[in-house]
Amino acid sequence: MINKLISQRITVNLWFDKNAEEAINFYTSIFNNSSIKGITHYTKEGFEIHHMPEGTVMNIVFELDGQEFLALNGGPVFQFNEAVSFVVNCSDQDEIDYYWNKLAAGGDPKAQVCGWLKDQFGLSWQIVPTILSELLKDKDPGKTSRVMAAMMQMKKIDLILLEKAFAHHK
Incomplete structure (x- = not known):
């Protein structure tokens, strides 16, 4: 379970279209004390809602300089902006x-x-x-x-x- 990999009470969740793994590999290569702690994948269940092929990366728990984050491949529904x-x-x-x-x-x-x-x-x-x-x-x-x-x-x-x-x- 992905939540067992998270030790913080509050964790930032970053919504990516379909490139979370590429982004997290990029970020963890830049910051010291960084790593990928766990990855989950979409199953065929819920396809009518998430529209992600079975086996696609769903969540990644990772650390940047000791700070935990969660990344989600959630599709193109939301985009980052400068508000955060x-x-x-x-x-x-x-x-x-x-x-x-x-x-x-x-x-x-x-x-x-x-x-x-x-x-x-x-x-x-x-x-x-x-x-x-x-x-x-x-x-x-x-x-x-x-x-x-x-x-x-x-x-x-x-x-x-x-x-x-x-x-x-x-």
């Missing part, structure tokens, strides 16, 4: 570059703004430096405004430019 995104907190520019380049590969270049990107499967990600929240909550509104203005001009976050904007005095 995954935030990847990065300690430095090398991490930002790594996750941005990996997740953006094959994605929608028009959906890249302020550290956000949409991957090749339509899932939205925010690739952000962990220091960003500190830069944006400084007591000096001039600093936070400069950081925000600099960030709004970026696709992929450039940590050096954010730090320069923060430190810049006119």
Whole structure:
């Protein structure tokens, strides 16, 4: 049973058309401490409802960096949109570059703004430096405004430019 593979009380379920296995293999190849924990397949039962051929992957329980998820091949009924995104907190520019380049590969270049990107499967990600929240909550509104203005001009976050904007005095 797929639920026995899930140890969290609340687990994100990602609805894919028919490419959940491809997507999960992609994601688990990017993040350390990631794995596929279990896969279930459609049977002939319920075909009139799910319209999936017998043997097609139905659910995949997987982990990304220790966080559990569930993927479903549910057909083309629902699509991802930017209302839900995954935030990847990065300690430095090398991490930002790594996750941005990996997740953006094959994605929608028009959906890249302020550290956000949409991957090749339509899932939205925010690739952000962990220091960003500190830069944006400084007591000096001039600093936070400069950081925000600099960030709004970026696709992929450039940590050096954010730090320069923060430190810049006119």
